[in-house]
Amino acid sequence: MNKYEGYLIDLDGTMYRGTESIPEAVRFVASLRTKGIPYLFVTNNSSKTPEQVADHLKYFGIEAEKKDIFTTSMAAAEYLHENHTLTSIYVIGERGLTTALKEKGFRLTDSDPEAVIIGIDRKITYEKLAKACLSVRNGAMFFSTNGDVALPTERGLLPGNGAITSVITVSTQKEPIFIGKPHSIIMEQALKVLGIPKEKTLMIGDNYDTDILAGINVEMDTLLVHTGVTTKEALKAKEIQPTYVVDNLAEWTV
Amino acid sequence: MNKYEGYLIDLDGTMYRGTESIPEAVRFVASLRTKGIPYLFVTNNSSKTPEQVADHLKYFGIEAEKKDIFTTSMAAAEYLHENHTLTSIYVIGERGLTTALKEKGFRLTDSDPEAVIIGIDRKITYEKLAKACLSVRNGAMFFSTNGDVALPTERGLLPGNGAITSVITVSTQKEPIFIGKPHSIIMEQALKVLGIPKEKTLMIGDNYDTDILAGINVEMDTLLVHTGVTTKEALKAKEIQPTYVVDNLAEWTV
Structure with a gap:
């Protein structure tokens, strides 16, 4: 042992x-x-809820429940909740991230948010990135779920959240706080x-x-x-x- | 004088x-x-055709015709035409860029292109960025119309083409040849x-x-x-x- x-x-x-x-x-x-x-x-992985991740593990024959899973989205929500007096957040991301933030009671908004957080979003648009840049330039705190530059898929390596995050970093010249x-x-x-x-x-x-x-x-x-x-x-x-x-x-x- | x-x-x-x-x-x-x-x-500006740029100048009381305008899209098309044996290109960009490339006879494709070029695209999607990354990883040459990180607008500074380009650069670790x-x-x-x-x-x-x-x-x-x-x-x-x-x-x- x-x-x-x-x-x-x-x-x-x-x-x-x-x-x-x-x-x-x-x-x-x-x-x-x-x-x-x-x-x-x-x-x-910021895109999935812990339930979805547990289901994925079961597919491979690994017993898992929601309580066994800790995603970067959950870490982000917990960290923002504990360490800051934030109430309003502009979110770019998928279900895992929005769900985790809502569960902690944050108000998700694109209007004058106190913070911006970005996780992988396969439905990213120029308008979403524009809103994030305007908010960060306007003084919003800036967080990113992870800096992974590539996402392994059956098609090959697709852009990861770290690569998408760089749009905001390069445009505003402000580095995010990375969670993952x-x-x-x-x-x-x-x-x-x-x-x-x-x-x-x-x-x-x-x-x-x-x-x-x-x-x-x-x-x-x-x-x-x-x-x-x-x-x-x-x-x-x-x-x-x-x-x-x-x-x-x-x-x-x- | x-x-x-x-x-x-x-x-x-x-x-x-x-x-x-x-x-x-x-x-x-x-x-x-x-x-x-x-x-x-x-x-x-890669998004407008020279005719559109000339019209914009006329709005400010400046006489201008198509022949007076030279955009980074025109420079890119001319440069690619003169300096490379490329025939097929994957383009992310707006009308100014696609028009300039078509006028030089390039075949625009998302299937196994010899080169990738990116100009500002206010209709950017994850899929467009994914295709660009896969092509660059697969050996396609990589060009960008310009490295401008911010685009001045009445709403404030929005992400410029240099910021969007960074998604591909950061993900593939390959630097583009910048035209502008x-x-x-x-x-x-x-x-x-x-x-x-x-x-x-x-x-x-x-x-x-x-x-x-x-x-x-x-x-x-x-x-x-x-x-x-x-x-x-x-x-x-x-x-x-x-x-x-x-x-x-x-x-x-x-």
Whole structure:
């Protein structure tokens, strides 16, 4: 038995790969459940509600409920609620983000908002970007759910939220506060929800530049699993190494 | 009489200011016409056809015809035609850009194009940006009509084409070739159309960072007129000064 009492776990590349299941990951989560070890799935996906993410996991044979999921939209809503006196927000984003903000009681408006937040929006328009730029220039605080530049799909790498966010950043010359991995806000919020001290929690993910850096940024131990984005070759070039590295999660005993 | 036999002249801020006329500019152009001195209006506006730009000038009392106008879309079409063996192009942009490219015989397609070009498109969609990213990742050459980050309007500063271009740049990590001011391509193309050697041509504009730098970049003499963007205060901070500076064009005798 290892020393970790809780786990924060990435999804795509770690629990499944695109539309493909990862059997070792399915068995890993089953072990956590059997042993009653707390864990939370932590995702930069802002577009889905936690219910939708849980349903997606079930499709791959992973037991999951709403309470097991922590999205960057939930982290954003919680962070804005705790740390600011904001009431009105202009939102660019899909259902996961608008739902999370509404659940925290924010008033969503495009008229003189106190803050602007952007998450991936496959229905983005020039008018939405224009309103965001005008609000940010007018002094609204500026948040982005994540800085991911590319979104892996069956068609190839499509523009991610970080790329769309750059329209506002480049036009207004103002940098947003990023919520998602590798930034610390999502991790700090996730640790609160998990309820285990970070010294006793392990962050697991396949992507060095988001998952592992996120763990490093909040001074947690990290485990990189080579079932997704970061290759062994790419990992060699990184100055700060993960605490552990495995080929797949069958190599990690809980 | 001064030594210049031809003029390249900016539009917004130099010939008019938003919806406001500049009487000294109207009289300046009338003098050029009376004396038969060649000139060409050079604009980073990619959305309008030269006929539309000429009509806009007439609204401010400035005589202008299609042949007097040189847009970044025309520069792009000419440059792509002269310098590359391209036949198929994926275009994001408005009428000025699509018209200029069609007039040069390019085939506009979203299927496996040899190049991608982006100009301001107030009907931008995620799908258009996705197609551009996929094509650029697939090896298509990447051009942008201009890098302007903000578009002055009566509502305030809206996102310019440089800001929208950044979605593709940030997502694919590939920089475009920019056509418009302050880049050299539009200036070199404009000088060819004007037909006067650059040593005998003066570049006139109100914006140091686009108009004046464009002139400096192709080693032309420049005249900054303080009727638009660049203030006297801002100009002081610039290392390379324009050849001439005037408060308005009544101070310049042709």
